[in-house]
Amino acid sequence: MQQKETILKQYFGYDSFRSGQAEIIDAMAEGRDLLAIMPTGAGKSICYQVPALMDEGITLVVSPLVSLMKDQVGALLQAGVRAAYINSSLTPGQQQEALRRAMMGAYKIIYVAPERLLTPAFLWFAETADIRRVTVDEAHCVSQWGQDFRPSYLSVAEFIGKLSRRPVLSAFTATATAGVRQDILALLGLEEPLVYMAGYDRPNLEFCVEQPRNKNLALLGHLRDFGGKSGIVYCSTRKAVEAVCEFLRQQGIAATRYHAGLEDAERRANQDDFLYDRAEVMVATNAFGMGIDKSNVSFVIHYNMPKDLESYYQEAGRAGRDGEPAKCILLYSPQDVITGRYFIEHGRDEEEMDPETRAKVQEQASERLKRMTFYATTTDCLRGFILRYFGETAPSECGNCSNCKDGFETVDIAPAAKQVVLCVEQLHRLGRAYGKNALSAILRAAPGAKATAASTEAFGTLAGLSDAALRAILDALVREGYLAVGEGEYPVLETTEKSEEVFSGESLTVKLKVATRRAVRGEKAPTEQSANPELLAQLKALRLSLARSAGVPAYAVFTDATLREIATHLPRTNAEFAGIKGVGTVKCNRYGEEFTAAVREYLEKSN
Structure with missing residues (x-):
């Protein structure tokens, strides 16, 4: 069995794993089922791609979208990994050919749509081939209580059950509440799994x-x-x-x-x-x-x-x-x-x-x-x-x-809150209920205010406030539970058990946004940092040309972060190029000469 660090460097060009990746890979390599909750950008794919390359056998990756499979397989092929996908974008003949090649050992990683799992042809292949691992990507799709329920994901457990030799099963997703996590564990049939939860925070x-x-x-x-x-x-x-x-x-x-x-x-x-x-x-x-x-x-x-x-x-x-x-x-x-x-x-x-x-x-x-x-x-x-x-x-x-950058000010909204709650109560007695727009117009006696509300005591009592200021107060009252948005067809405001508290005579303080600094819109986005911006532009142009020739997206050749590493460290030989973060063995052999030549040319012109 190859070492995970060797594979990481050889195929993906990195010297060390991100937080949690090594622990997950070790568990999978040891044959343990796994559920990993890792935010987008945390490197989930590395976690199941590296174990697939550590030993013999095939890894199946169940994936929900054609575009996802195409993207992942394209990136793996660029890295020198034998991979393929089987989904509805292939003709029946192409699917049959892909399965034939898979049986001959042409691929280490095969992405498959969940709808294909229980087809006779795929079941025959899975039973005959050396399937060592099955990874379920976007695993939250199996839960009907989640945000992206896909009934076809329920076929994963049935597929595993039909195999005479059970593969190691792993599941990955970026977001899952406690209820969805329990669904994943139960519906996929994970056996004594390691449950790994990375922090959700994305500081960048x-x-x-x-x-x-x-x-x-x-x-x-x-x-x-x-x-x-x-x-x-x-x-x-x-x-x-x-x-x-x-x-x-x-x-x-x-x-x-x-x-x-x-x-x-x-x-x-x-x-x-x-x-x-x-x-x-x-x-x-x-x-x-x-x-x-x-x-x-x-x-x-x-x-x-x-x-x-x-x-x-x-x-x-x-x-x-x-x-x-x-x-x-x-x-x-x-x-x-x-x-x-x-x-x-x-x-x-x-x-x-x-x-x-x-x-x-x-x-x-x-x-x-x-x-x-x-x-x-x-x-x-x-x-x-x-x-x-x-x-x-x-x-x-x-x-x-x-919110942290803009600043807020604590404001006593009790006087306005009393008029708002009074208005809602009186309208209720009249058999009327309105949303925030209509209530704002009524309280400010604005043009277009509902005529049926003109007789309420609160009509026009907050005429001195702007619509934006009153809307902020209404939002705050709902957020703090002094009002509620009804569950009917229209989002009308209703009183709650807390509503009477606004008449207690005490101050009612909430935070409201004030103009303490310029609005977020209009600020410059984070600027790209590079020691040699002219060279970086040339490297991007070279990358685009190579990507078009290979028929892959530019980032599948090298990411922007890798190009900035090149522009900063200025590798002039393939040996130096191999030390750049994100440059694996295959990509060094494939692209090293072009990129180091661009660096040498840049340095010659700069001297």
């Missing part, structure tokens, strides 16, 4: 939440600040994707789009344009991105609020996978909550469930949406909010999120 990510008046202008400002770097803009609907992508193109930004309503060919072409850096911005629904291993994503902007923190953290985590500073920005508006409620109540995923299960799933989805809304409106540290949601302790301030 800066989290920001904004409530802009005009999302398009805010988005455009951010993209101009990022100066052509690669990033993703997530929208909640196909219609929004189309509108935002068209807007960005009109502004001269190289944007492309991705959603389930596009033809397969266009989705593949658009995804490749983004992966190969022909388009700098991908505008997409959540149909895009699971498992996309693009290392140089410098920002993820959510044009709409996602349905839950699990989805948000997984999508936001696609930024900064190379460890470089990156931004995760949420452009929040109350309309996002209404859209989220609509998707919960009309979700197609629940159509085949029995009424009791469907009701339970929707109830849990509503609770997750509520927590997501609290994140979007909180005055606390954003990073701390996320970490505590996933069961981790966190400091009160991280210093690297918009």
Whole structure:
């Protein structure tokens, strides 16, 4: 059995493992089942790819998306690893040929869609071949209580049960609450597994939440600040994707789009344009991105609020996978909550469930949406909010999120709160209930205020406040439990058991944002640090040319971080090049001469 450190250096070009990787690899090499919860960017794939190369036999990797498999296999082939995938993108004849080659020992790692596991041809192959390990990637998809339930994942345990010789089983995911973790353990049938939980924190990510008046202008400002770097803009609907992508193109930004309503060919072409850096911005629904291993994503902007923190953290985590500073920005508006409620109540995923299960799933989805809304409106540290949601302790301030940087002021809102609660109560007695927009108009006696509310005592009592200031107070009252958002079709405000406390005569202090510094939008994104920026630009051009010749994304040749290492350490020989972080044996032999020649040429011109 080869040593894991040797394989890490030979194929992946690294001298040491990241935190937790060695422990996970050792457990798998010893034949132990495993569940690993590791945030995006923590190096999950290394954990199951290295054991696959340490000894004989084949490793199967169950993966949910065609794009994920294509991306992973392409990167492995560049590193000199014999790998393949079997999914619906292959014709029946191609699948048969892939299985024939696999039987002959052509591959060490085979990625397979869960829908293929129980087909007669694949079962025959799995029973006949030397399958040593089965790894389930994106394992949270097996749980119906999670955010991405896929019924096909339930076939994994049945597939394992049909094999006469049980392989070592491992499961990996980036996000999983305690309930989802228990589902993974039970539904996949893991036997006495090592359960490894890495910290959820991603220190290189800066989290920001904004409530802009005009999302398009805010988005455009951010993209101009990022100066052509690669990033993703997530929208909640196909219609929004189309509108935002068209807007960005009109502004001269190289944007492309991705959603389930596009033809397969266009989705593949658009995804490749983004992966190969022909388009700098991908505008997409959540149909895009699971498992996309693009290392140089410098920002993820959510044009709409996602349905839950699990989805948000997984999508936001696609930024900064190379460890470089990156931004995760949420452009929040109350309309996002209404859209989220609509998707919960009309979700197609629940159509085949029995009424009791469907009701339970929707109830849990509503609770997750509520927590997501609290994140979007909180005055606390954003990073701390996320970490505590996933069961981790966190400091009160991280210093690297918009809430910690912007500053808040503790304000006594008792006078305004009394009028708000009074208004809600009086409207209830009139048989009326309204959302935040309508209540703000009523309390300020603004044009368009509901005529039926004009007779209430609270009508116009807060006319001196701006809509933004009153909305901040309403958000705070909901966040602190003095009001609640109803569970009906429309997000109307209702009183709670705590509502009467605002009339106690005591001050009611909450934190509200004040203009203590310039808004996050407009600040420059983290700048790229390199000792030789001119050489770095030349190396990127060389990498792009080599990648196009090989038919792979640029980052599959070398990541930006590796190029910065080259530009800093200036290797002039293959021996020196082999010592660069991220340069493995195969890539050194394949690309060493071109890159060292570029360094030598740069040094000659500089002298």
